[in-house]
Amino acid sequence: MLHQVNPDEDDANMDLGRFIHEMTYGRDKSKEISLGNIRLDIVRQDKEGLVIGEVKKSSKYLKSARMQLAFYLAELKRRGIEATGELLFPKEKKKESVTLTADIEKELMKAIAAIHCIAAESRPPQARKIGLCKNCAYKEFCWA
Template sequence: MQSIGGLHMQYYVVCPRKLWLYSKQIGFETEHDRVIEGTLLHEKSYPRKDKELVIGDAVVDVIDDEYIQETKLSSKMQKADEWQLLYYLYLLKQRGIEKKGKIAYTKEKKVVEVVLTEDNEKELKKKIAGIYRVIESDSAPKFKKLPYCKNCAYFDFCFALEGKDDAT
């Protein structure tokens, strides 16, 4: 069984089709402007790699006594960002480490606190099962046009398969 990381959780929340493509290593992301911008932000924000914490296939940007922190460019995908961070908190909890989380949004200069509760832990378990269903499937989930498709690295791929009329 393939192990999952925080990006799997984020993609599942954003778009299961994106998750499936990513899990099959169909990657257009290395040349996508937003991905490059995010990579540069990460490298600039965290030049010292010793701030990172690796938990299985998950990599947390910063950890201190009370918090783990992720840094994102903008809060446009805040719900997905929160679930990614909740997943990290869940992985830590399974290892006997209890922390709170913070997401720092650099463009808005805003910080959001995230706390793992019993309710979102139950929801996380459902999402993890959903991720495995998607990545173990032989075919991609059905195309669903979403408001942020035009900014996705997989835009051309999805719309080429579904027809150009769907892109407008």
């Protein structure tokens, strides 16, 4: 993504994600907002303040979902906007709050630095098949 290589928009998993979002939260309930290179699924103001929501197909990859939302919260903070996050798993009728704590922010900065190191290489690292590949919208790039 740093090199502007975007996932395959026609990938079945991308379609499923859009479908779940649309069916569960509907156009009238959700407010999808783009901010720079991030797209916020749901933005709402409640009595505790601004809440951003990220809709996920499943909670299987909870750690990466948490880090994605933490990244969005950090991007908002960089712009002077304080918010809390909410991960939504409509198929499982579950949700989880995500707060940008000092520990998460530190972990995030470490991950970002590692990503920038990889992106600065002249060639990508050797591809290695992992469990995530099966449902990844980049698989055509890596394994076609």
